[in-house]
Amino acid sequence: MSASAIEFVDVVKRYGSVTAVDTISFSIQRGELVTFLGPSGCGKTTSLRLIAGLELPSAGTVRIAGQDVSTRAAADRNVGMVFQSYALFPHMSVIENVAYGPTIRGGDKKLAIERGHEILTMLGLEGLSTRLPSELSGGQQQRVAVARAIVQQPDVLLFDEPLSNVDAKLRRRVREEIRDLQRRFNLTAVYVTHDQEEALAVSDRIIVMSNGKIAQIGTPSALYDRPSSRFVADFIGDANLIEGHVDNGRFRAEGLTLPLDMPGPDRPATISIRPERVILEKSGAGGKITHASYLGSRREYRIETVFGALLVSAPITDVAFQAGDEVGVSLPVGGYTLLVNESELPSARVSAQ
Amino acid sequence: MSRIIAGLNRLGGLWLLLGLAAVLIAPWYKLTPPDTGAGSSILGSALTEISAQRYWLLPPVLAMLAFAGLRVKSGQRWQAHVAVPWIAGAAALLFLMQAFGIGLNGPILGAIGQAFPAAALGQPGLGPGGFVFAVAITGILADALAARGFCRGERFAANAVVFVVALLTLFVLFPILRLGSTALFTPEGVFQPGVFITRLIAPDLWGLGCLYGQPRCGVVINTLILGILSGVLSTLLGLALALLVARTNFRFKGALRAISILPIITPPFVVGVAIIVLFGRTGVVTGWLEFLFDMPRTRWVYGLPGILLAQVLAFAPITFLVLLGTIEAINPTLEEASKTLGAKPLDTFRTVTWPLLRPGIAAAFLLAFIESLADFGNPIVLGGGYDVLSIRIFFAVVGARYDLGNAAVLSIILLSLTLGAFWLQTRWLGRKSYVTITGKSDAGLSAPLPGPLKAAAYAAVMPWVIFTLGVYAIVLIGGIVNDVGRWDLTPTLRHLATAFSFEIGENGLQFYGSAWDSLQTTLLVSAIAAPLTTAIGILTAWLISRQDFAGKGSFEFGTMLSFAIPGTVVGVAYVAAFNVPPVDITGTMTILVICFMFRNMPVGMRAGLAALSQIDRSMEEASQTMGANGFLTLRTVVLPLIRPAIFTSMVYAFVTAMTAVSAVIFLVSARHNMATAYIMGRVENGEYALAIAYSAVLMVIMIACIALIQLFIGKRQLGRRTDLQTLR
Numbered sequence A: 001m002s003a004s005a006i007e008f009v010d011v012v013k014r015y016g017s018v019t020a021v022d023t024i025s026f027s028i029q030r031g032e033l034v035t036f037l038g039p040s041g042c043g044k045t046t047s048l049r050l051i052a053g054l055e056l057p058s059a060g061t062v063r064i065a066g067q068d069v070s071t072r073a074a075a076d077r078n079v080g081m082v083f084q085s086y087a088l089f090p091h092m093s094v095i096e097n098v099a100y101g102p103t104i105r106g107g108d109k110k111l112a113i114e115r116g117h118e119i120l121t122m123l124g125l126e127g128l129s130t131r132l133p134s135e136l137s138g139g140q141q142q143r144v145a146v147a148r149a150i151v152q153q154p155d156v157l158l159f160d161e162p163l164s165n166v167d168a169k170l171r172r173r174v175r176e177e178i179r180d181l182q183r184r185f186n187l188t189a190v191y192v193t194h195d196q197e198e199a200l201a202v203s204d205r206i207i208v209m210s211n212g213k214i215a216q217i218g219t220p221s222a223l224y225d226r227p228s229s230r231f232v233a234d235f236i237g238d239a240n241l242i243e244g245h246v247d248n249g250r251f252r253a254e255g256l257t258l259p260l261d262m263p264g265p266d267r268p269a270t271i272s273i274r275p276e277r278v279i280l281e282k283s284g285a286g287g288k289i290t291h292a293s294y295l296g297s298r299r300e301y302r303i304e305t306v307f308g309a310l311l312v313s314a315p316i317t318d319v320a321f322q323a324g325d326e327v328g329v330s331l332p333v334g335g336y337t338l339l340v341n342e343s344e345l346p347s348a349r350v351s352a353q
Numbered sequence B: 001m002s003r004i005i006a007g008l009n010r011l012g013g014l015w016l017l018l019g020l021a022a023v024l025i026a027p028w029y030k031l032t033p034p035d036t037g038a039g040s041s042i043l044g045s046a047l048t049e050i051s052a053q054r055y056w057l058l059p060p061v062l063a064m065l066a067f068a069g070l071r072v073k074s075g076q077r078w079q080a081h082v083a084v085p086w087i088a089g090a091a092a093l094l095f096l097m098q099a100f101g102i103g104l105n106g107p108i109l110g111a112i113g114q115a116f117p118a119a120a121l122g123q124p125g126l127g128p129g130g131f132v133f134a135v136a137i138t139g140i141l142a143d144a145l146a147a148r149g150f151c152r153g154e155r156f157a158a159n160a161v162v163f164v165v166a167l168l169t170l171f172v173l174f175p176i177l178r179l180g181s182t183a184l185f186t187p188e189g190v191f192q193p194g195v196f197i198t199r200l201i202a203p204d205l206w207g208l209g210c211l212y213g214q215p216r217c218g219v220v221i222n223t224l225i226l227g228i229l230s231g232v233l234s235t236l237l238g239l240a241l242a243l244l245v246a247r248t249n250f251r252f253k254g255a256l257r258a259i260s261i262l263p264i265i266t267p268p269f270v271v272g273v274a275i276i277v278l279f280g281r282t283g284v285v286t287g288w289l290e291f292l293f294d295m296p297r298t299r300w301v302y303g304l305p306g307i308l309l310a311q312v313l314a315f316a317p318i319t320f321l322v323l324l325g326t327i328e329a330i331n332p333t334l335e336e337a338s339k340t341l342g343a344k345p346l347d348t349f350r351t352v353t354w355p356l357l358r359p360g361i362a363a364a365f366l367l368a369f370i371e372s373l374a375d376f377g378n379p380i381v382l383g384g385g386y387d388v389l390s391i392r393i394f395f396a397v398v399g400a401r402y403d404l405g406n407a408a409v410l411s412i413i414l415l416s417l418t419l420g421a422f423w424l425q426t427r428w429l430g431r432k433s434y435v436t437i438t439g440k441s442d443a444g445l446s447a448p449l450p451g452p453l454k455a456a457a458y459a460a461v462m463p464w465v466i467f468t469l470g471v472y473a474i475v476l477i478g479g480i481v482n483d484v485g486r487w488d489l490t491p492t493l494r495h496l497a498t499a500f501s502f503e504i505g506e507n508g509l510q511f512y513g514s515a516w517d518s519l520q521t522t523l524l525v526s527a528i529a530a531p532l533t534t535a536i537g538i539l540t541a542w543l544i545s546r547q548d549f550a551g552k553g554s555f556e557f558g559t560m561l562s563f564a565i566p567g568t569v570v571g572v573a574y575v576a577a578f579n580v581p582p583v584d585i586t587g588t589m590t591i592l593v594i595c596f597m598f599r600n601m602p603v604g605m606r607a608g609l610a611a612l613s614q615i616d617r618s619m620e621e622a623s624q625t626m627g628a629n630g631f632l633t634l635r636t637v638v639l640p641l642i643r644p645a646i647f648t649s650m651v652y653a654f655v656t657a658m659t660a661v662s663a664v665i666f667l668v669s670a671r672h673n674m675a676t677a678y679i680m681g682r683v684e685n686g687e688y689a690l691a692i693a694y695s696a697v698l699m700v701i702m703i704a705c706i707a708l709i710q711l712f713i714g715k716r717q718l719g720r721r722t723d724l725q726t727l728r
């Protein structure tokens, strides 16, 4: 078995008294696109910089392609990075920017420029090679930054919030481009974002971070369907959190009893259910609509129940409820999940705003 | 070039090769050391000196051999071996101990003599081998630290940090400490800590006699009186100038700004000489006053009034720039608000503008105060009987009453005064700066200066303008007329000929003039010092703004401090520190260059810091992730983007090296004389015309050089020295 592309073992990064990254471990396989997701200040950028070698860990081990690079400078690793600001050299033309790496590593200048042109062609930028970065549009600048980062066939390609300087309207297209590119070149990529939708859309796996620690690692659907903590449930998508306790293999709250797959011992517990998983029925009782909104693609309701307030998202059908209506509420098996790390992470926000 | 370095690194490291060469073949000492009688040392290298029983040189040799062994054993990344930092640290420590423990005349401690009998003969200063070894061991230490993750594992940055710290320690901190210890020795060289107190409380330092009718005060009191008066007058004049430029429709603003550059390129003494020519007992103005108003000819200009005149002339442009910066940063809406609340112009000025100006005024005052204390050129020409610290220090070192210990005590007093003022300045500026950081708001017009204040400002500025024009007129014509002192204005080239005559004969070009030697040295030293000063200044700025390392705070503080050390103190400290082994370099051109490097580097550093703060540091990180090490990143990405700062620093370093006098005067030698020292000699002999001629030539050269550099970078900088001047 070949070694992981990237491996962190108990990595810590401190800045004076601030612990930006607190004892994290994970590994990333070849050809995978993994995203660091979390709120601002949780240590995503720092983790990315630890991979690049722009920071060295205060403790722990960083391995790239099986080699321990914990004390190795950025210049001695083979990583490509696309910076938030793109960081194109303003005094060099596009082709000089792209050929910079191969040239500076001591290669033949002519070959480097040839290779640069190749990459530019592949990214559809061949006409721009003699322009200065200041003469490019934002999108073009980003593509040049990507070209520059992959020209040396890096072990890993790093993106720090690559969409933050892109027009809101273009974001979807650019992130698809990035994903296609990563697949086409079979690159190992690490992507940083604070936007959960973006993370769900581009990643093979997501590493959710909170306060310098890893909250959960998993595929997008696993994270969405089976968040392990209040924090993750809340950060990815909207979630209804219902407090109660595990009792004899079932989850019980006031007026609610639900079967569980893996109940564990009896204890106070919380379950999370996504708004679109809640089923509303015209006939029946148990819930009262307090607020109804029409959002075009769906309807959203706030519902008062005995076990708490729920946010419900319903597809557009002929059935529409009004504030004040009595509705039946059912939570289907498989639509909810028991939070297993409930006690470990303090909840960052209140559920289902 | 970088490829060669990379190649050497592959071979085993540049530092290792240098280190081996240093201990095995290069002569270790500057001079052949005394014969120990134990056989001759063929090469004079550390290795062969050991065979001559100088066993204290064993550690350097062993360390280098050990590193060579490790290189063979562990391969290219040998610096990562656990033993390397320990061996390097121990070798460096033992090296320093022997260097400072065994002096020219033997060991400083008896125990050393017992361990090494040969030490009784003493050892001369370090030579090529010793210095190269010091460089190599420092580099290896830095590499070993980088291999452990220091500076994010970046070798170049780690080397830069370690070398800059080592250099600052050797050339800023060490001389000051040496100066302190010198203060504890009697003139005969006997260690006697009590003399420090005796010297410190000497009555001729602190006497207050002049305040109640006696003829003179102590030299410290004199210095303080001069500093305070000069600070106050320069600040007031600077304020008047700044208000005129910023708040009136004064027509010659451009000319004022141009004049404000003049003092920077004016060689020392020449203003003093011009003042004597104008106001001395036989001066032109004095003559007219006698003729017109029957005023008796006196020597009033020699002493406090003369020095004050010269200093205010020189410092007002500096305070002007500081205060102009402050005034321009005041948000005009504040004054408008006051007006809309019904305040009259004078009230607005008193209640809004003035309080906002106060921090700038304090800064300007302290700046002029520090400059006045450090000034050497004007007091020596115009002092007469008015003694100030810098002059007293000078004569304690070069005069008939040679007493280095006393010079050290006086230097310590002077240093304490300037450091105190510097500390006040940083504290004051740190706390009380109300100036809005966002700078100028586009809304609103600043209030014009109220009438009475405008009149007062004109009244202050006009005499200064006339006076400045007069002084520079003398400088302009003094060198090309027969005898400007006696107002004999017959044009002549004889002064220039004395200094700069040459002949193109059968033996080629022959220089006969008496000034050629010093001019040549000055140009050479300045031309060498300017790029080196810039290099270390910019490098330091880069380290401070881009690297995180332990002790960065004190590092930054140390570089700032060297601003506040008066040149005279630096001069004495260098004499105390570098006149004896191990670093025995007085009388060389090297010491002149080094002195300029460390005195002027803070300006390059400031300019570099300002420029670097404008550059997105992720560009450098991008370069690193693409495989460029720190050096290549600096060369290919950073330097091209901060060109203007580099040129500013170059110009400043060049010009200051051309006009510096206070530190240099202690360091020049018969072989390496500098222009300013030569001019000072002419002034002392009363050869004013020659001094003026030479100064004018220097100014022309400097203007030509600046023009050349400006041509290079287009129209930029020089007018905008505010932030630099704030710190001089």
Ligand SMILES: Nc1ncnc2c1ncn2[C@@H]1O[C@H](COP(=O)(O)OP(=O)(O)O)[C@@H](O)[C@H]1O
Binding pocket: A015, A018, A019, A020, A038, A039, A040, A041, A042, A043, A044, A045, A046, A047
């Ligand atoms: N160079 C630094 N010096 C000090 N603190 C830092 C530095 N870089 C990051 N931090 C701190 O570390 C924490 C994590 O930062 P970062 O990794 O940039 O967060 P994110 O990218 O997730 O927003 C923050 O609290 C931040 O203030």
Ligand SMILES: [Mg+2]
Binding pocket: A041, A044, A045, A046
């Ligand atoms: Mg970030």
